[in-house]
Amino acid sequence: xxxxxxxxxxxxxxxxxxxxxxxxxxxxxxxxxxxxxxxxxxxxxxxxxxxxxxxxxxxxxxxxxxxxxxxxxxxxxxxxxxxxxxxxxxxxxxxxxxxxxxxxxxxxxxxxxxxxxxxxxxxxxxxxxxxxxxxxxxxxxxxxxxxxxxxxxxxxxxxxxxxxxxxxxxxxxxxxxxxxxxxxx
Numbered sequence: 001x002x003x004x005x006x007x008x009x010x011x012x013x014x015x016x017x018x019x020x021x022x023x024x025x026x027x028x029x030x031x032x033x034x035x036x037x038x039x040x041x042x043x044x045x046x047x048x049x050x051x052x053x054x055x056x057x058x059x060x061x062x063x064x065x066x067x068x069x070x071x072x073x074x075x076x077x078x079x080x081x082x083x084x085x086x087x088x089x090x091x092x093x094x095x096x097x098x099x100x101x102x103x104x105x106x107x108x109x110x111x112x113x114x115x116x117x118x119x120x121x122x123x124x125x126x127x128x129x130x131x132x133x134x135x136x137x138x139x140x141x142x143x144x145x146x147x148x149x150x151x152x153x154x155x156x157x158x159x160x161x162x163x164x165x166x167x168x169x170x171x172x173x174x175x176x177x178x179x180x181x182x183x184x185x
Contacts, residue, residue, distance in 0.1 A: 003117060003129045004148035005055075005141050008038060010155060010177070017135060022063050027173040031153055034179065035132075038151060040073045042127040051075045052127040055113050055141075058082075060133040061104065069104075075126070076104035077116065079137055083108045110140040152180040 010031060011017050042050055054071055058080035061069065070076035083106040107113045117126055131141040141147050155177035169178050 002114070002146050003053075003123075003126060005129050005131055005144060005146045006149050006151060007131045007138055007141055007147065008035060008151040009133065009138060010035075010153035013154065017133060017138075018063075021059065028155065028175060028177065030170060030172055031155070031177060034153070036071075039071070039128075039130050039132070046127040047125060050125050050127045053077055053117060053129045054132050055079065055110070055129065055137065056132045057134045057137040060137070070101065072101050074130075075122075077113045078104045078106050079108065079110060079113055080106065081108060110137060110144065114144070114146065153177055154180065 009017060010028075039052055039054055042052060051074055053075040055077045056079070058078055061076075061078045064071065105113075105116060107116060116122060117129060129146075131137055131147075155175050169176050171177075
C-alpha cells in the first residue's frame with residue numbers, strides 16, 4: 001500500500017525556501033507550531049501505535065537544532081546519497097518501526113524512503129507522510145505519483161490578488177504570512 005505524500009513548505013513569494021543553510025526568516029512561533037501540529041496529527045482511522053513520517057534531505061536534517069532532532073512524535077527519514085541503499089530483502093529487521101524519538105531512518109533516495117514506508121511492520125503503523133525539504137527532495141516528491149497536496153506557508157507577503165484564504169494574513173515579529181493548501185486534482 002502506498003501512502004499519499006503531503007509536501008509542507010514555507011516559501012517566499014519567489015518560492016525561496018532557504019538561505020545560508022537555514023530558513024530565510026526567524027521567530028515565527030505560530031508557523032513552527034502549525035508545522036508541528038500538522039505533521040503530528042494522525043488520521044482518525046490510524047491504529048493507536050501509529051506515527052506520521054517526515055521525509056527530509058540531509059541538509060534539512062542538519063538545519064534542525066540538535067536539541068530538536070529527531071522531530072519528536074514522528075518517524076524521521078533522512079535522505080542522503082551517502083547513505084547506503086535500504087533493501088528490505090537484505091535487511092528485513094530494519095522494516096520494523098524504529099523508536100522514532102531516538103534516531104532517524106537513513107536512506108539513499110526518495111524511492112528507498114517510500115519502499116521503507118511500504119515494508120511490513122511499518123506500513124500498517126503509519127499515519128500520514130510529509131515531505132519537509134529541502135529543494136531536491138521537494139523536486140523528487142513533486143514528480144512522484146504519491147504526491148497529493150502541498151501545504152504552503154508564504155511569509156513576506158505585502159499584496160494579494162483574488163480571494164482571501166480562510167484565516168488570511170498573519171503577522172508575527174514583523175513578518176506577514178498566510179497558510180495555503182494546494183491539492184492535485
